[in-house]
Amino acid sequence: xxxxxxxxxxxxxxxxxxxxxxxxxxxxxxxxxxxxxxxxxxxxxxxxxxxxxxxxxxxxxxxxxxxxxxxxxxxxxxxxxxxxxxxxxxxxxxxxxxxxxxxxxxxxxxxxxxxxxxxxxxxxxxxxxxxxxxxxxxxxxxxxxxxxxxxxxxxxxxxxxxxxxxxxxxxxxxxxxxxxxxxxxxxxxxxxxxxxxxxxxxxxxxxxxxxxxxxxxxxxxxxxxxxxxxxxxxxxxxxxxxxxxxxxxxxxxxxxxxxxxxxxxxxxxxxxxxxxxxxxxxxxxxxxxxxxxxxxxxxxxxxxxxxxxxxxxxxxxxxxxxxxxxxxxxxxxxxxxxxxxxxxxxxxxxxxxxxxxxxxxxxxxxxxxxxxxxxxxxxxxxxxxxxxxxxxxxxxxxxxxxxxxxxxxxxxxxxxxxxxxxxxxxxxxxxxxxxxxxxxxxxxxxxxxxxxxxxxxxxxxxxxxxxxxxxxxxxxxxxxxxxxxxxxxxxxxxxxxxx
Numbered sequence: 165x166x167x168x169x170x171x172x173x174x175x176x177x178x179x180x181x182x183x184x185x186x187x188x189x190x191x192x193x194x195x196x197x198x199x200x201x202x203x204x205x206x207x208x209x210x211x212x213x214x215x216x217x218x219x220x221x222x223x224x225x226x227x228x229x230x231x232x233x234x235x236x237x238x239x240x241x242x243x244x245x246x247x248x249x250x251x252x253x254x255x256x257x258x259x260x261x262x263x264x265x266x267x268x269x270x271x272x273x274x275x276x277x278x279x280x281x282x283x284x285x286x287x288x289x290x291x292x293x294x295x296x297x298x299x300x301x302x303x304x305x306x307x308x309x310x311x312x313x314x315x316x317x318x319x320x321x322x323x324x325x326x327x328x329x330x331x332x333x334x335x336x337x338x339x340x341x342x343x344x345x346x347x348x349x350x351x352x353x354x355x356x357x358x359x360x361x362x363x364x365x366x367x368x369x370x371x372x373x374x375x376x377x378x379x380x381x382x383x384x385x386x387x388x389x390x391x392x393x394x395x396x397x398x399x400x401x402x403x404x405x406x407x408x409x410x411x412x413x414x415x416x417x418x419x420x421x422x423x424x425x426x427x428x429x430x431x432x433x434x435x436x437x438x439x440x441x442x443x444x445x446x447x448x449x450x451x452x453x454x455x456x457x458x459x460x461x462x463x464x465x466x467x468x469x470x471x472x473x474x475x476x477x478x479x480x481x482x483x484x485x486x487x488x489x490x491x492x493x494x495x496x497x498x499x500x501x502x503x504x505x506x507x508x509x510x511x512x513x514x515x516x517x518x519x520x521x522x523x524x525x526x527x528x529x530x531x532x533x534x535x536x537x538x539x540x541x542x543x544x545x546x547x548x549x550x551x552x553x554x555x556x557x558x559x560x561x562x563x564x565x566x567x568x569x570x571x572x573x574x575x576x577x578x579x580x581x582x583x584x585x586x587x588x589x590x591x592x593x594x595x596x597x598x599x600x601x602x603x604x605x606x607x608x609x610x611x612x613x614x615x616x617x618x619x620x621x622x623x624x625x626x627x628x629x630x631x632x633x634x635x636x637x638x639x640x641x642x643x644x645x646x647x648x649x650x651x652x653x654x655x656x657x658x659x660x661x662x663x
Contacts, residue, residue, distance in 0.1 A: 512528075
């Protein structure tokens with residue numbers, strides 16, 4: 165057995181009747197020429213053959229009585245693969261509308277905590293002689309980087325790869341401990357926590373001391389009081405003391421502007437997808453001397469600005485996004501866990517011109533990364549280990565019941581994530597994967613998630629929202645994808661003018 169980390173447990177504690185802690189992926193495949201190919205038995209056999217390597221697929225939760233400590237993982241002694249791998253079809257014509265409607269319904273259901281926290285749906289009936297796999301895994305089990313690794317382990321590098329024989333799992337089955345035994349583990353865990361708090365505090369203090377050495381007391385004060393870069397965090401705060409590095413800035417308010425999706429969420433979800441050519445993004449970034457991620461973030465900013473203008477809801481201030489950042493070092497003793505932190509950055513929806521938005525995005529992302537690099541990210545994620553799980557769960561449920569998101573301004577508007585994917589093709593029993601659409605999750609007051617996954621020569625966009633707040637999510641997704649052409653044209657015109 166292994167106890168969940170604080171970050172892992174947080175994804176469980178924040179679940180309510182209307183919020184979900186699972187993340188998913190929708191992979192779309194070309195059916196091979198083989199007339200005998202059947203997607204469901206091929207996918208099931210592939211998963212079964214590799215179960216011994218896939219610990220997240222075999223383990224389930226063991227709760228601590230009264231929520232006194234974080235839960236534990238144990239290998240499920242009654243594991244049933246057929247419960248987790250399911251066969252389903254979309255109605256004709258099997259286009260994007262039918263597929264995304266089906267995914268929207270599936271992700272709006274909690275995973276069964278009495279079983280390993282994952283499901284895979286083999287989806288038949290897609291147009292163009294295609295099929296898809298929707299894999300739904302709880303975020304308490306893996307983060308984005310681990311999810312990409314899991315996908316690579318499940319699929320093949322060659323279309324004609326032979327399915328390896330099922331690898332036996334010779335580990336003895338685990339017995340589910342009694343409540344009394346779990347309380348004993350909890351007592352031991354609590355006894356060691358003061359020592360761990362001292363260790364982590366010492367690490368964080370050493371890192372902050374290094375910041376002070378490099379930047380002086382003013383730099384340290386600015387770092388503490390300025391988690392959000394650019395004018396969101398510092399507008400009007402430093403005019404009186406710019407020449408005195410030892411006077412701390414006034415703390416910012418940390419609230420994001422209101423949007424139509426900055427409210428409490430229902431249990432219903434809406435999912436939308438689109439794709440753009442990766443080479444077109446790279447061509448644009450070469451013209452402007454920026455990064456692929458800068459272009460992606462500017463696309464989101466432009467698409468959201470257009471959607472907000474159409475709905476008479478464009479705020480004067482820029483939106484605020486949380487951008488997940490992996491803090492994996494490659495030396496983790498357990499790769500199947502969350503090692504993730506976040507940047508908080510303004511999204512320049514307040515700027516009218518596309519190249520102004522991109523320049524602002526490039527500048528603020530660089531500022532946010534520089535600030536992030538000065539902080540002990542690993543220590544900050546480890547500090548989540550000490551959050552009381554029972555209290556966190558009750559707080560999340562109370563916030564939902566009281567509709568706190570409708571009463572208080574959220575510090576962020578949305579989540580934006582850009583995940584690099586494989587550049588070589590992947591196969592499932594001879595079927596080539598064509599797209600890999602991410603399907604993430606949303607939260608109270610932050611009912612929009614934009615996640616981008618690269619694969620081969622394509623960037624696949626997956627947007628998730630509450631269907632009651634953004635019923636036309638497909639249109640918003642299309643506006644974001646179309647923004648690439650706007651930025652590219654502006655970049656080419658600027659290049660031509662300066663030649």
